[in-house]
Amino acid sequence: MSRGTLGLTVLEVGADGVGVITIIHPPVNSLSFDVFNSLKESFEEALRRDDVKAIVVTGANGRFSGGFDISVFGKIQGGTVRPKRGYVAIEMLTDTLEAARKPSVAAIDGLALGGGLEVAMVCHARISTPNAQLGQPELQLGVIPGFGGTQRLPRLVGLTKGLEMILTSKPVKGEEACSLGLVDAVVSSNELLNTARQWALDILEGRRPWVASLYKTDKIEPLGEAREIFNFARSQTKKRAPDLEHPLVCIDVIEEGIVSGPRAGLWKEAEAFEHLVLSDTAKSLIHVFYAQRGTSKVPGVTDRGLVPRRVKKVAILGGGLMGSGIATALVLSNYPVILKEVNEKFLDAGVNRVKANLQSRVRKGQMTQEKFEKTLSLLKGVLDYESFRDVDLVIEAVIENVSLKQQIFADLEKYCAPHCILASNTSTIDLNLIGERTRSQDRIVGAHFFSPAHVMPLLEIVRTKQTSPQVIVDLLDIGKKIKKTPVVVGNCTGFAVNRMFFPYTQAALLLVEHGVDVYQIDRAVVKFGMPMGPFRLCDLVGFGVAAATGMQFIENFPERTYKSLIIPLMQEDKRAGETTRKGFYVYDDKRKARPDPELKNYIEKARSISGVNIDPKLVKLPMKDIIEMVFFPVVNEACRVLDEGIAVKAADLDISAIMGMGFPPYRGGIMFWADSLGSKYIYSRLEEWSKSYGEFFKPCSYLAARAAKDIPLSVPMELVKSRL
Numbered sequence: 001m002s003r004g005t006l007g008l009t010v011l012e013v014g015a016d017g018v019g020v021i022t023i024i025h026p027p028v029n030s031l032s033f034d035v036f037n038s039l040k041e042s043f044e045e046a047l048r049r050d051d052v053k054a055i056v057v058t059g060a061n062g063r064f065s066g067g068f069d070i071s072v073f074g075k076i077q078g079g080t081v082r083p084k085r086g087y088v089a090i091e092m093l094t095d096t097l098e099a100a101r102k103p104s105v106a107a108i109d110g111l112a113l114g115g116g117l118e119v120a121m122v123c124h125a126r127i128s129t130p131n132a133q134l135g136q137p138e139l140q141l142g143v144i145p146g147f148g149g150t151q152r153l154p155r156l157v158g159l160t161k162g163l164e165m166i167l168t169s170k171p172v173k174g175e176e177a178c179s180l181g182l183v184d185a186v187v188s189s190n191e192l193l194n195t196a197r198q199w200a201l202d203i204l205e206g207r208r209p210w211v212a213s214l215y216k217t218d219k220i221e222p223l224g225e226a227r228e229i230f231n232f233a234r235s236q237t238k239k240r241a242p243d244l245e246h247p248l249v250c251i252d253v254i255e256e257g258i259v260s261g262p263r264a265g266l267w268k269e270a271e272a273f274e275h276l277v278l279s280d281t282a283k284s285l286i287h288v289f290y291a292q293r294g295t296s297k298v299p300g301v302t303d304r305g306l307v308p309r310r311v312k313k314v315a316i317l318g319g320g321l322m323g324s325g326i327a328t329a330l331v332l333s334n335y336p337v338i339l340k341e342v343n344e345k346f347l348d349a350g351v352n353r354v355k356a357n358l359q360s361r362v363r364k365g366q367m368t369q370e371k372f373e374k375t376l377s378l379l380k381g382v383l384d385y386e387s388f389r390d391v392d393l394v395i396e397a398v399i400e401n402v403s404l405k406q407q408i409f410a411d412l413e414k415y416c417a418p419h420c421i422l423a424s425n426t427s428t429i430d431l432n433l434i435g436e437r438t439r440s441q442d443r444i445v446g447a448h449f450f451s452p453a454h455v456m457p458l459l460e461i462v463r464t465k466q467t468s469p470q471v472i473v474d475l476l477d478i479g480k481k482i483k484k485t486p487v488v489v490g491n492c493t494g495f496a497v498n499r500m501f502f503p504y505t506q507a508a509l510l511l512v513e514h515g516v517d518v519y520q521i522d523r524a525v526v527k528f529g530m531p532m533g534p535f536r537l538c539d540l541v542g543f544g545v546a547a548a549t550g551m552q553f554i555e556n557f558p559e560r561t562y563k564s565l566i567i568p569l570m571q572e573d574k575r576a577g578e579t580t581r582k583g584f585y586v587y588d589d590k591r592k593a594r595p596d597p598e599l600k601n602y603i604e605k606a607r608s609i610s611g612v613n614i615d616p617k618l619v620k621l622p623m624k625d626i627i628e629m630v631f632f633p634v635v636n637e638a639c640r641v642l643d644e645g646i647a648v649k650a651a652d653l654d655i656s657a658i659m660g661m662g663f664p665p666y667r668g669g670i671m672f673w674a675d676s677l678g679s680k681y682i683y684s685r686l687e688e689w690s691k692s693y694g695e696f697f698k699p700c701s702y703l704a705a706r707a708a709k710d711i712p713l714s715v716p717m718e719l720v721k722s723r724l
Ligand SMILES: C[C@H](O)CC(=O)SCCNC(=O)CCNC(=O)[C@H](O)C(C)(C)COP(=O)(O)OP(=O)(O)OC[C@H]1O[C@@H](n2cnc3c(N)ncnc32)[C@H](O)[C@@H]1OP(=O)(O)O
Pocket: 027, 028, 030, 031, 066, 067, 068, 069, 070, 071, 111, 113, 114, 115, 116, 118, 137, 138, 141, 144, 145, 146, 147, 149, 293, 294
């Protein structure tokens, strides 16, 4: 047995002559250097000992391994750890484990991801359970598989599938892995170890093949064909992620192995990995990995030892777009749901929306007909509150009308059990106001979903000063169960995401009125990595929604509102965005957007009414400046949100921006990106623009204070106080 502080492996030798090496590093058995060193020692011991004839590698507590220990990336980036090139991939895995004179079999339960799968692939066979997940998700972290995965996976499953698995980062489950040739047999968890032991002995005695996957060639196409596959993958990758370097490097590395042989491929992989791990993209994506997990750690709430209560049944009020989307998300995660509407017609429409959402999954092959029936049977439509007595959570998703919501919450208090959580999906109305006519303030909470609610990954959990920590812990748990990333925020107009969205749209409108081309802004923003520009998004959301949300901000934050007339003028002409086929763009039958030459008339009219002149400096504004003028006001607002305590930490705003606004994850989120540019720089730019274009750009006091001492925006306040 070898021990390390960051995990270890244990070798146990059975009477059958099989040495079982177990990776132990909770919670996911990640592979730190301690684990690797211990793995090498355990292996060498197994090879030395005469009572060991064959080896099985497995992971403790039903998880093979979640891959290389991601926390080590930070140490490599910080220069405190400098791994020797090729040490793990070549010296250890290839020349010690794969080349061993005793056969080894990987017994995979739970997870074999990244480095975990790479360890499994150097074994001479793999047995997995049906639910095991096997994959190479490294590209999601801005790196490539670095322990031989680029070479072995394509040799086991074929080039096309290997490229697909690596480029999409999507894992496959046991059965599929078996049909692809990635694993050799699928058995239940109970049978896993015994089957793997026997398999290892069978290899030893020649009853099963002894395969070194690095040298397999039977699934690799002839060179000409392989090159075509690589070129196709390159062109698809460039289309999907034009700004990212690492997916293309990954294709080059795989190709090197096919063209020059797998050992050359391993060396190229090692070299590329070393370079990529230090890239800004990897730093950003690794930050996002931790930030995403950090959203469910809320000081004063999740550190009290509270256990989430079991939510057995949920009721939803309102079967509109939001209500039906939320219902879909819940039934998809096996929650029985009651959907309440005010009359049969609306109820039918609501239920049909849920049905359509589920049917679209069946059409896309993501759900069987049988599962569809079963999932839909979890939904029950009702017209009154009678069946609300045994629900544990209600989510109100009716129209944004204060008195209606107040009435609903007063009714809920009468009909629901005292423990039932009373949540509202409001995106604008103060929760204190909504609960004014109840005495249930401690169980009133916001559950703000984003449309379409069954697709968008973010859930804002909005707490008031009275919301009990238990209710927040319960909602965090439900959020995770329905596969959302929950972010806990304070109660204010717009919460975190809409607070950031508002200046984004406003800045874009301000620029247009001062002379920047609408389409140039959208192009710059898309080039920056957003899924679409602010104007295309306005068209998609519809001017009605955009204007209604805008009004909330104008009322609440008048001093920093830029009042553009472009949208109201278009609305006067019955242009409302994509639904009317005319907005900032015009749309054809297939909803394809084209620039509209008539748009300039509205812009000119808006300018003349508001007395705004074209600024020659802005007419040919470079891309970089467009991005800064659109996003620095967002940074400014994010600073206010943090300063007011609406968000708990900067990383939560990074996740809110990525999942709620579509901010490019490879830039690490809004605050992470801002810190890469520096608070001083952002402050000086905003200050300069506020002189030319008004209060809208005025840097807030949080930003000013940080800039004065050049302190990063994301450093927590407690750590900053002494420096300010
Ligand atoms: C050279 C090599 O090719 C490079 C690599 O191997 S890179 C690593 C590749 N592996 C990955 O990308 C897997 C990343 N992990 C995951 O996707 C998910 O954590 C998982 C599917 C393994 C488990 O998911 P889930 O059960 O929901 O638990 P989750 O909350 O995500 O993780 C549990 C804890 O394990 C940690 N963790 C997960 N994977 C980790 C890893 N590879 N390294 C270090 N910590 C890890 C998480 O940070 C979290 O810590 P916390 O409790 O302190 O917040």
